[in-house]
Amino acid sequence: MEINVSEHSGLKVVAVSGEVDLSTSPKVRDALLGQIQGGSGVVVDLSGVSYIDSSGVASLVEAFQTAKSRGKSFSLASVGETPMRVLKLARLDQVFIIHDTVDAAVQAG
Amino acid sequence: MSDQLELLIDMGRHYAETQDIESTMIRALERITVLMGAVGGGLFILEGGEADGKLVCHASHGPVDVRGLTIPAGAGIVGRSVANNAPEMVWDAQNDPSFNKDLDKQHNFTTRSILCVPLSVKDERLGALEIINKESGDGLFSKDDLTLLQALAASTALAIHNARMAGELAEKEVMRRELELAGEIQRGLLPPPGGDLDPVCGVNRPARVVSGDFFDYFTLYDGRIAFTLADVSGKGMNAALLMAKSASLFRCLGKEDLRPGRLLQRINAEVCETSLRGMFVTMVAGVYDPATGRVVLANAGHEPPLLHGADGSFTPIGAGAPPVGIPPELTGGGPVGEVVLHLDGGALYVFTDGVTEGYAAGGAELGADGFQGLIRDGVAAGLSPAARIERVAAALADGGRALRDDVTVLVIDDAAAKAGRGAKTRAEARPAEVVSEAPREGVLCVLEVPARPESLILVRRAVEQTAVSCGFSKEQSQDMVLAVDEACQNVVRHAYGGRGDGDMTIDIRRENGDYIILIRDYAAPVDVSKIKPRDLDDVRPGGLGVHFIREVMDAMDHVPPPDGQGNLLRLKKAI
Numbered sequence: 188m189e190i191n192v193s194e195h196s197g198l199k200v201v202a203v204s205g206e207v208d209l210s211t212s213p214k215v216r217d218a219l220l221g222q223i224q225g226g227s228g229v230v231v232d233l234s235g236v237s238y239i240d241s242s243g244v245a246s247l248v249e250a251f252q253t254a255k256s257r258g259k260s261f262s263l264a265s266v267g268e269t270p271m272r273v274l275k276l277a278r279l280d281q282v283f284i285i286h287d288t289v290d291a292a293v294q295a296g
Numbered sequence: 297m298s299d300q301l302e303l304l305i306d307m308g309r310h311y312a313e314t315q316d317i318e319s320t321m322i323r324a325l326e327r328i329t330v331l332m333g334a335v336g337g338g339l340f341i342l343e344g345g346e347a348d349g350k351l352v353c354h355a356s357h358g359p360v361d362v363r364g365l366t367i368p369a370g371a372g373i374v375g376r377s378v379a380n381n382a383p384e385m386v387w388d389a390q391n392d393p394s395f396n397k398d399l400d401k402q403h404n405f406t407t408r409s410i411l412c413v414p415l416s417v418k419d420e421r422l423g424a425l426e427i428i429n430k431e432s433g434d435g436l437f438s439k440d441d442l443t444l445l446q447a448l449a450a451s452t453a454l455a456i457h458n459a460r461m462a463g464e465l466a467e468k469e470v471m472r473r474e475l476e477l478a479g480e481i482q483r484g485l486l487p488p489p490g491g492d493l494d495p496v497c498g499v500n501r502p503a504r505v506v507s508g509d510f511f512d513y514f515t516l517y518d519g520r521i522a523f524t525l526a527d528v529s530g531k532g533m534n535a536a537l538l539m540a541k542s543a544s545l546f547r548c549l550g551k552e553d554l555r556p557g558r559l560l561q562r563i564n565a566e567v568c569e570t571s572l573r574g575m576f577v578t579m580v581a582g583v584y585d586p587a588t589g590r591v592v593l594a595n596a597g598h599e600p601p602l603l604h605g606a607d608g609s610f611t612p613i614g615a616g617a618p619p620v621g622i623p624p625e626l627t628g629g630g631p632v633g634e635v636v637l638h639l640d641g642g643a644l645y646v647f648t649d650g651v652t653e654g655y656a657a658g659g660a661e662l663g664a665d666g667f668q669g670l671i672r673d674g675v676a677a678g679l680s681p682a683a684r685i686e687r688v689a690a691a692l693a694d695g696g697r698a699l700r701d702d703v704t705v706l707v708i709d710d711a712a713a714k715a716g717r718g719a720k721t722r723a724e725a726r727p728a729e730v731v732s733e734a735p736r737e738g739v740l741c742v743l744e745v746p747a748r749p750e751s752l753i754l755v756r757r758a759v760e761q762t763a764v765s766c767g768f769s770k771e772q773s774q775d776m777v778l779a780v781d782e783a784c785q786n787v788v789r790h791a792y793g794g795r796g797d798g799d800m801t802i803d804i805r806r807e808n809g810d811y812i813i814l815i816r817d818y819a820a821p822v823d824v825s826k827i828k829p830r831d832l833d834d835v836r837p838g839g840l841g842v843h844f845i846r847e848v849m850d851a852m853d854h855v856p857p858p859d860g861q862g863n864l865l866r867l868k869k870a871i
Contacts (some may be wrong), residue, residue, distance in 0.1 A: 210749030241840035
């Protein structure tokens with residue numbers, strides 16, 4: 188699993204790739220919360236994620252709620268078939284703000 | 297011209313007799329100097345490059361012995377001749393700006409005229425031949441002298457060139473013999489070729505003289521057989537040395553009767569302590585018990601071994617850990633996860649990618665299908681395990697081309713042992729090994745892994761492979777991967793409280809048209825009434841696992857474990 192952070196129009200784009208499971212999701216959680224607590228709005232680029240489990244989804248939910256409470260934007264982008272299926276199983280596809288591409292997410296602010 | 301011919305013949309004969317180019321050069325220079333009627337002469341050899349090298353005098357004749365004299369390439373009249381690859385005829389040396397007068401002063405000698413010709417073969421510059429002061433007439437060298445010296449220099453250059461080539465050939469021959477000796481020592485590390493009655497045997501065909509692959513096996517005190525197969529990254533001598541080290545570690549530590557997962561952990565620690573940077577070993581270690589047909593297998597980054605069931609099915613068994621040689625602090629450490637297989641009359645093939653990526657007759661890659669085809673044909677033809685893998689190796693050498701990579705195959709065949717066991721197998725199995733009271737028929741895969749987050753990837757691979765082999769769609773298989781992962785997470789996080797000190801067993805089987813996963817732990821009993829999926833409208837982190845499992849599987853039941861210890865969860869999905 189790998190995490191890369193870049194900046195686009197004042198937003199932090201956190202690109203996650205590989206398998207997000209119980210052994211790797213704490214790193215995703217720390218990376219997302221770190222950016223939000225640092226005062227940034229966040230776009231999570233999930234295009235490289237081949238697997239995500241409930242602990243990975245939990246990291247996204249926690250980050251989403253933290254961002255909301257601080258008035259920061261938080262959205263998901265480029266969600267592939269496999270992670271999207273898990274979000275749907277959790278009925279979270281209706282909760283998260285999801286964009287087709289990182290560009291669209293950045294434009295939406 | 298006859299003098300020149302005689303000189304040539306003499307040089308050739310002298311070199312043939314002595315094999316000593318130095319003494320041949322000295323002898324040749326002496327004869328050339330006398331033949332040319334010169335007072336003195338020197339033979340200079342270029343050492344190092346034409347630009348930054350130096351010219352060293354190897355032979356000298358006359359009143360002043362200048363052997364060993366070293367001048368920078370390009371300096372002096374000799375240097376000029378070599379640099380331009382052209383002869384120099386100097387009639388008034390004292391007034392030539394390139395001439396170095398120091399030597400004359402040192403030896404109380406006066407150099408008047410110089411004739412110097414370069415020694416070269418094709419474009420390779422070897423040095424120069426120089427003669428000084430003609431004894432007869434006006435003491436000056438003539439055009440005819442130059443022509444003669446050039447002819448003599450050509451012969452001398454050729455003799456030096458040939459001698460060098462012969463020396464290099466001899467050196468290469470020594471290296472080739474050393475490499476062959478290393479290959480021989482390596483082959484000595486492998487077990488002898490298998491007989492027709494051996495249940496475990498292997499074959500290794502190196503693509504070069506030495507191999508980066510190896511296999512080994514030996515019988516433990518109680519009749520079980522420990523085995524290994526490995527592939528060292530890279531080729532050549534350093535791969536061969538790391539192979540020898542890993543093979544020795546297996547022999548040595550394997551006899552301590554460690555479980556394969558712990559054995560690979562130990563070997564990794566030893567290799568990492570002294571490893572050559574950037575080199576690693578993909579390695580499979582296992583133990584086969586002919587009394588039960590049971591195999592405990594651990595895989596560190598290697599190509600998935602192939603289980604050929606007695607029913608003719610093929611199932612790959614995935615890797616549980618990164619390769620040996622990657623420092624434990626990078627991977628979380630701990631023993632490598634183990635898979636327990638029941639061969640039940642079938643056979644397990646462990647092999648290197650040199651097999652599937654090797655060229656078969658016709659020039660195409662053998663591939664997984666080609667490999668399976670060869671195994672199937674071998675079984676159908678009634679070949680012994682040893683003859684079967686021999687046929688695979690032969691098929692890859694069939695193309696007449698050199699092997700693309702080392703080819704190594706190890707087989708663990710349970711057919712003969714099963715026939716000997718008859719129907720009594722199950723009753724004789726040691727109680728500790730019985731995972732549950734359920735019948736063994738249809739067991740697809742059993743994993744015994746530490747209850748730690750790092751083990752989950754192995755569980756996922758096992759579910760993915762077995763689900764696909766049962767005919768589930770890709771999407772269904774991925775769903776079940778998630779469900780089983782979630783169930784195992786609960787064991788790691790809740791049953792053992794995240795301490796990572798316990799084990800869990802995942803038993804995947806096919807029963808009455810259902811795909812069944814039994815997840816067993818050895819922790820304190822869990823209060824089943826507290827396990828329930830949460831309300832999804834309440835968006836909060838956590839608590840989704842049980843919901844995923846219920847959504848994906850047809851049934852999820854907590855059943856009493858066979859010996860009343862720990863917890864046993866049964867997941868079911870109709871095939």
